Amino acid sequence: MVRVDDYLPMMFDKHPNKKEWQSMGCVQSKIPDIKGEGYHLRVKKTVAVGGSAKIMEVDPGGGKETMIVKKMVAFSKREKERILQEIDLYKKLESNKFVIDLEAHIVEDINHYLLFKRYSINFLDYLETLKTRTTVDELKHLKYFSGIVLAIEELHSFEYAHLDIKPANILKSGDEIRMIDFGSATKMPIEIKTSADHHKHKEDAEELCSIMYRAPELFNCEIGATLTTKVDAWALGVCLYEFMFLENPFNKIYEQGGSIALATQSPHMIKWIEERSVSQKTINLIKSILIVDPEQRPTITEIREKVENLLENWNKPENSGDVLEVSEPVVPEREITDEEFDLAMRQA
Incomplete structure (x- = not known):
């Protein structure tokens, strides 16, 4: 199961029990741009990789601050249901000022991209x-x-x-x-x-x-x-x-x-x-x-x-x-x- 905590905001969980994520440091990315929901995101680098997700720092353009994208791939019905449930909960909690805002959900075939503000x-x-x-x-x-x-x-x-x-x-x-x-x-x-x-x-x-x-x-x-x-x-x-x-x-x-x-x-x-x-x-x-x-x-x-x-x-x-x-x-x-x-x- 992927977790946002290991990559937002390019700060990695130092806890001894979290071993599924591997920091990618400042590896420059050659991943194609992510487009959809009014965004054209240029991938700057991959910051972490887990068993079923990739975490990337992206440039939204227009001189705006960099953001974080969580990429998940829905290979199975259960994985897709989990992804959609997570998105649904973000929507349910969007008015709560103590919950991070999901800025966009971009879908390309079986690839799901969740876009978030990058925190310090x-x-x-x-x-x-x-x-x-x-x-x-x-x-x-x-x-x-x-x-x-x-x-x-x-x-x-x-x-x-x-x-x-x-x-x-x-x-x-x-x-x-x-x-x-x-x-x-x-x-x-x-x-x-x-x-x-x-x-x-x-x-x-x-x-x-x-x-x-x-x-x-x-x-x-x-x-x-x-x-x-x-x-x-x-x-x-x-x-x-x-x-x-x-x-x-x-x-x-x-x-x-x-x-x-x-x-x-x-x-x-x-x-x-x-x-x-x-x-x-x-x-x-x-x-x-x-x-x-x-x-x-x-x-x-x-x-x-x-x-x-x-x-x-x-x-x-x-x-x-x-x-x-x-x-x-x-x-x-x-x-x-x-x-x-x-x-x-x-x-x-």
């Missing part, structure tokens, strides 16, 4: 630039997060889950942020009734959803379970952690070769990095989202309300009674040591 950086790379600092602008990052929540809330209103929410799928230019890559979006809910359902949807999750942001239920897809849009809520919780602590909460597990699937079953083991000086009220918000049981996990609307409440009461003291309460899981008062954390993960 994606949020993953932006967070990378902050790692030398001891603190982040917590309020600003919470406002960024609230924008992404609003984008996903509207997507959920159409009964689709994004399935691949992560910082690399958020573009940034100044204080403007945009959610991208709806190629993984899937209609919800999904009932897992048979063994065939189990295998199919487990494979789909592995294909469509990056492992570090994958909800616990997507690792199992157990027979009798129902997958809902709450899989996105989990990913948002992981993203909010990254927005504040500048790293994925499961990075250490991954780097040590541990099981991410098992780690998601124990969010109470997540380390809260003291050096980042993140407020307890924001930590409580993250904890209130990272709930293993999807039935207890908040909906996107509940998350929006939690964020709005936190923003509205931001300048009030943390002990004023306005701090968000956390019902699940119960987190030990004592901060666990690195040795205890490593031992627990090895035992898991």
Whole structure:
């Protein structure tokens, strides 16, 4: 499955789990011009190539800024349906100011070209630039997060889950942020009734959803379970952690070769990095989202309300009674040591 995050805006996902895309650097392109929908696009260079898409920087002419084209080829009916669904979702969300605008869809036989504005950086790379600092602008990052929540809330209103929410799928230019890559979006809910359902949807999750942001239920897809849009809520919780602590909460597990699937079953083991000086009220918000049981996990609307409440009461003291309460899981008062954390993960 192709994803916009790896090529818009010529910024590549540095995440260790994204291996399907290969950066093409500044390879000059000899690809013919792309024409249609009132555009005559001269291909400047190919910037990335994936299993079923090619990403190109194009010149629209007229002295305008360069843009990005995502080329996909519909070899099968299923691939064509996926492409058309992605385009349809962009149209449904075109009035949402936190979703990237699809400028044009150009079709040449079985070739589909999606044209987008070129942004200066994606949020993953932006967070990378902050790692030398001891603190982040917590309020600003919470406002960024609230924008992404609003984008996903509207997507959920159409009964689709994004399935691949992560910082690399958020573009940034100044204080403007945009959610991208709806190629993984899937209609919800999904009932897992048979063994065939189990295998199919487990494979789909592995294909469509990056492992570090994958909800616990997507690792199992157990027979009798129902997958809902709450899989996105989990990913948002992981993203909010990254927005504040500048790293994925499961990075250490991954780097040590541990099981991410098992780690998601124990969010109470997540380390809260003291050096980042993140407020307890924001930590409580993250904890209130990272709930293993999807039935207890908040909906996107509940998350929006939690964020709005936190923003509205931001300048009030943390002990004023306005701090968000956390019902699940119960987190030990004592901060666990690195040795205890490593031992627990090895035992898991």
